[in-house]
Amino acid sequence: MGHAAAETSSFMTDFLLQSGGVAIIDGGLATELERYGADLNDPLWSAKCLLTSPHLIRAVHLDYLEAGADIIITASYQATIQGFEAKGFSSDESESLLRKSMEIACEARDIYHDRCREGSPDSNDDGRVLKQRPILVAASIGSYGAYLADGSEYSGNYGHAITLENLKDFHRRRVQILAESGADLIAFETVPNKVEAQAYVELLEEEDIKIPAWLSFNSKDGINVVSGDSLFDCASIAESCKNVVAVGINCTPPRFIHGLILSIKKVTTKPILIYPNSGESYDGKRKEWVQNTGISDKDFVSYVNKWCGIGAALVGGCCRTTPNTIRAIYRTLSSRSPAPSS
Numbered sequence: 001m002g003h004a005a006a007e008t009s010s011f012m013t014d015f016l017l018q019s020g021g022v023a024i025i026d027g028g029l030a031t032e033l034e035r036y037g038a039d040l041n042d043p044l045w046s047a048k049c050l051l052t053s054p055h056l057i058r059a060v061h062l063d064y065l066e067a068g069a070d071i072i073i074t075a076s077y078q079a080t081i082q083g084f085e086a087k088g089f090s091s092d093e094s095e096s097l098l099r100k101s102m103e104i105a106c107e108a109r110d111i112y113h114d115r116c117r118e119g120s121p122d123s124n125d126d127g128r129v130l131k132q133r134p135i136l137v138a139a140s141i142g143s144y145g146a147y148l149a150d151g152s153e154y155s156g157n158y159g160h161a162i163t164l165e166n167l168k169d170f171h172r173r174r175v176q177i178l179a180e181s182g183a184d185l186i187a188f189e190t191v192p193n194k195v196e197a198q199a200y201v202e203l204l205e206e207e208d209i210k211i212p213a214w215l216s217f218n219s220k221d222g223i224n225v226v227s228g229d230s231l232f233d234c235a236s237i238a239e240s241c242k243n244v245v246a247v248g249i250n251c252t253p254p255r256f257i258h259g260l261i262l263s264i265k266k267v268t269t270k271p272i273l274i275y276p277n278s279g280e281s282y283d284g285k286r287k288e289w290v291q292n293t294g295i296s297d298k299d300f301v302s303y304v305n306k307w308c309g310i311g312a313a314l315v316g317g318c319c320r321t322t323p324n325t326i327r328a329i330y331r332t333l334s335s336r337s338p339a340p341s342s
Helices: 002-018 030-035 045-052 055-068 079-086 091-118 144-148 165-178 196-207 233-237 256-266 298-307 324-337
Strands: 069-074 135-142 184-190 211-218 244-250 271-274 312-315
Touching: 002 030, 002 244, 002 298, 002 312, 030 045, 030 211, 045 091, 055 091, 069 091, 069 233, 069 244, 079 091, 079 165, 091 135, 091 165, 091 256, 135 165, 135 233, 144 165, 165 184, 165 196, 184 196, 184 244, 196 233, 211 233, 233 244, 244 256, 244 312, 256 271, 256 298, 298 312, 298 324
Parallel strands: 069 135, 135 184, 184 211, 211 244, 244 271, 271 312
Antiparallel strands: none
């Protein structure tokens, strides 16, 4: 454990140094897949595309890399063995779909590196960023609520029947598979409550997971995580785990982020990651986004400089943000500090 832990602790610091101080995370996946023509009307959501249209997922990953993302997150947020089995897949098929999410992202990274070698970075007229740089593939693990597909990752209310042990058993095999599938790190995303955060850090220890992880929580009031659990408690759980290399917030309206960063800073010494949604509100009953409730890319980016100013080290977008959002973040950050010459 000692050696792995030492490697893990410098993992994100080293990566951030290579990224010029702030690393850029990709943006929303589902809406981009729909823009490419994918039909996501399914409890499996974007995970359905692993089966029906992997090439579209790869195209979206590539769009984000060419927009300047340093970290791409796999299409496995909603991909659970239990969810696939409920659809009639065998456990072997389910596990191979999880691995496929990883393969697709790694293929996108390889294609991107090839394009960087072929393309001349000076011909930047089409706005594509073709810059050889270290790129991480983060294996996404959504919460138990995301598997329920009833919006409960936005409430964090699992009821009393769901215990810490249930949650560990629910996530165990998926964590193992994704950790062994070639990911650089595991992204535990949209963590809605304290008990699930605890389940994740215990799993990392119990299963002796060899790659680092990050934990990002979501909030709908800018104070607590969505379940009402204290952000202080949740971030403390992440802070206590050696394998966790960054802690932060995702899928939360941008207007709340500033205060949340300040709260997390009181608890953690780890790099802080931030990838909010566009600020649009989601109607869980109608399963659709409420139109025109979000902010423009320009406003989004004006926030980014402030977030980085108070300590955010990894920044990207969640639901309803696009490659244009990420490109705008890339431009604002590259104008902010000169990237170290390679």
